[in-house]
Amino acid sequence: MKILYVAAEVSPLVKVGGLADVAGSLPQAIQRLGHDIRVVMPGYGRIDRDKYGIQPLVGPFRIPFQKGEEEITISHTKMNGGVPLYLVENQKFFGRENVYGYEDDGLRFALFGLAVIRMLEKIDFQPEVINCNDWHLALIVNLVNKLPEEEQAYQRVATVFTIHNLAYQGIFDPSVVSSVGLDESDLLELEKEREGKINFMARGISFSDVVSTVSEEYAKEIQSKEYGAGLEELLADKRDRLFGILNGVDYQVFNPQTDPHIALNYDLHSLDNKGANKKALQRECGFEAGTDIPLMGMISRLTDQKGLDILVEAIKAVLELGVQFVVLGTGDFRYQDLLTHLAKEFPHNMKAFIKFDAALAQRIYAGCDMFVMPSRFEPCGLGQLISMAYGTIPIVRRTGGLADTVKDFDPRTGTGTGFVFQNYNAMHLLVAIVRALEHFRDEGTWRSLMERAMSCDFSWDSSAHKYEEIYKLAIELRKKGH
Template structure:
């Protein structure tokens, strides 16, 4: 199949989050299955600084009312994968992808409405006639609509897939603030008051809708988990599915990790003990092999469960435990964690920053990884933790439920600890259960660690599932 992969960021090119990881790994895995994949993305200032990308087609023009949008199409390569870049400096020659250092760009809706259309025009300009246009998140959610109204005939056999990586981010903007869309009366008749919801349009116009784990797909079909889009999802229920993201084990592998003090594998845990001592020294915690370390690396937001982490923190730190938290985010959460770290300097280390090195040190040096998210479409850190033999403590939501097996529920296949209710009492009880398992059943704890390290969620499996989804869309 010929696949046009439309996305706003790609790892190794420009990245702000997990979307970029998917946008590199999935196209490469699809290519390895024999498909012809071309990525199309904006030509950001950060890309222009890294690459000298030549124009690969004649300049193109899109029109909206009396305005002409002339843009160039530049081409770069990522591991022999073609990447087309839409070069329209007024929109993309800026410091950040979606914002500067402090504020979101006020014209993001205009920028990505244009990009959603320009992506198709770029494929047409190089005579790439895709079987599938695969769109990702709200930035590209209007591409299925532009495909729907295209009357050139070029895309008459093309079908669209819209992947929702996080349903909480929907691209809701006042229609009057999107000049590019003013001629599009079909869209102006589908507003929420005076606002256009990009994700809602993606759901309505794409041939198939999917998200990044089977359980999150089921949650989107419920009133509580649908992010206020319950009607849209249920109207398309037969076209909604979930495919679990893969994990890049070339980067997250304790056998070959340049960021940790000593490598290790499931047969020899001495390296993990060395990593634990190194993490304790790095974060200023007492070095002790006997005390369990619970690690956490994330954005400090309500989504990550801090609404019930903070209220139980005092009770947790009465136990013989160490907690290592690395991340940035909500200033109120940061202040609270700083205060608690001063109260419990022997038990809580909080570093208000982020680095790849510290993320790897936490994964390798911790005994448990805390991830009690309010919602989590897929999640990657629990996969990294499993690979490092660091048992996840998670809430049974989204991809966390799909990837972690609870010790109490299935002891013979368990890989971590799972709780359900989104409150401080359920979380504390789950952590206490994990600590009891660590102290009272050390042999079983090690067996569970080894089982976790043998668990794999590969992009090869994900790509085969997407291949099947594409075929369904084409039939």
């Protein structure tokens, strides 16, 4: 198959969140299955052109936009593994330092979507299927279905729309769609009900041949009022072509046996070496160093979605149990301030790193005994998968991808890979932590738990096969005109 994979961020060129990790890894796994897959993203100003060998390919050429024209250039390079990567360059809209967060984000990604369509007229590659990710790329799906009849070639292209987080939908004034030649009065029923605002996410779901999301449980959850963010009925209508496919882990990057950022490498057969990483992290945090002292970690955006509200409610009780706790992340200022204050109040067993630091993150994965993810909702989650690879036991809420990947420890059968709680409140989180601490004191039980966690395989290869199947389905549905 010929596949065009479109994302707003791609690791390692630009990373804001987990989408970049997916876009950097999944195409390589699909290429290994023998398919011709290419990736396209905006050419942001922050990308180091020299470092990644980016060269001009096509252009400049002009495309109609708003009531005038915009000049577009296409650059290219190759990703790790040799997957071709195209960058859509436009200084005015993409030559900025940040990826998101501008008032004209709707216009920026509308222009990007139209430019991707027009790029295909200029390069020697005609995809059979386009996989668009999250609201930023939804207008591509819309455009493929609404192009004039003389452009029939595009209407034969199948589309897959992948939802990474339904909470972010891209809601804008209708003039955004008219900027790329779509009729701003041609609103979805849902948009008519909501004061005439267009909804990128809703359009991606409505117009795509197949919809996917990043775990099986999340695919079920988003069809309910609790998790559907107002789009539950639209998703339920698509249930026969809505699929949950777990994200994978790039074990070339997240591997304690080869990780260059940790104090001492180890694997399933040299778990005693993990203790050296724990002591190194304890010293880095200013804690007493000792392998018998339970050390918990959290690496997260500091938001309600990630469970920070119930964590801060429970944290003092956790610290009073003699636990050392380290958190790394940025987010809502109130949580940044709260965690900083707690670290000052409990300097001997609480440390808050309010920043983004990839190397420190890997030291936390390697050094901690337990990894806390009490998310309110979690489409897939990557932290729990990485922590298990490092033999660090996850404590998670049963939701979305966390429910699919972490199996609750059962001392009667000796099965499970972590500690799972159901109800979203501080007390149930605290109970799960207490359960984990009880078993941590039993060295044999804990060793077995670590070995089971490290034996889990969440590589991209399994997920790539499932994407291959939904691409085939999308092509088949498009040919049939469904």
